Amino acid sequence: MTDQTSLVVCFGEAMLRYSKDQLGESQITPGGAEYNVACSLAKLGVSVKWISALPHDKSAEAITTPAIESGAQISIINSNHPVGEYRIIRGKNNVSYNRANSAFANLKPDEINWRQEINGARWLVISGITPLLGDGPKSNWATAMTFSELDGTLVALDLNHRPPLGTFEELWSEVEPRIRQIHLLILSPSNLTTLTGEDNLEMLVQLRNRLNLPFLACTWKEDVNGVQKRWSAVAHSKGVDSTKEMAVNHTPLEPLGGGDAWLAGFVDGLLEGLDPINCCRRGDTLAALTQQTFGDLGNVTREELSRWELIEGEYDLLQDG
Secondary structure, three states: OOOOOOOEEEEOOOEEEEEEOOOOOEEEEEEOHHHHHHHHHHHOOOOEEEEEEEEOOHHHHHHHHHHHHHOOEEEEEEEOOOOOEEEEEOOOOEEEEEOOOOOOOOOOOOOOOHHHHHOOOOEEEEEOOHHHOOHHHHHHHHHHHHHHHHHOOEEEEEOOOOHHHOOHHHHHHHHHHHHHHOOEEEEOHHHHHHHHOOOOHHHHHHHHHHHOOOEEEEEEEEEEOOEEEEEEEEEEOOEEEEOHHHOEEEOOOOOOOHHHHHHHHHHHHHHHOOOHHHHHHHHHHHHHHHOOOOOOOOOOOHHHHHHHHOOOOOEEOOOOO
């Protein structure tokens, strides 16, 4: 454990990803929703800590080394259980997971000193993946939110529903009772449709009002002739802001990691004091840039992100701004 204070704390599982790169070569790389967010923020120069559980072996080093190199602090519970794995089948958009007996899934409820880990943080970043991984992860997920509430730390939760882990109803039954502890909730269009019947801005506003959330966000990806148009929207106390008219057009090299980078960009914008629409814009840009490189993790620097943000309106990522 580390007692260093970080501006952002990310809690969740990271695994080893088995996939083939664009040249058809087999690669093993790290990935995981909250882990991806931590590494992305760290590369932008944000003080961030990632908390998780891993064995003490070479497989764990393949995860911790990139995080440390990005500039993130890490706080790891040592486990006798293995690192989880996931495999990507190119061309089929299929991801298979092997995580049921992982170190993170075997976390015990009282293994993390949340009062110490949360102390002084501005944001806690978590996802809806964690509470469906087992009683230990769920207990720590809930306790982290409780101590965040007590300490004045804001909570960002990406719902990130994974059907193989459980039904949407099972996930929502864990999240909804804790809505008052959440300040930023991110949904996919399918999540929004499940909760409201539609995936438009009006429904986003109505749902935010019903849940009484400070920020309720949703991200969209539209494929047009092989080019992806990425945009997002956020409902808040003053209405709703959307980047649909200033979308980012790009051709992703990598199918994963975009949503995590979007969350990192949005939180980074809030930390900087940007208004909601520019937080969305930063999220869109960081997500698209991240998906230009192989693997869940991007290599986007503050300088590169700032350069692209100078462009007004809709733009093509392949054009040098």
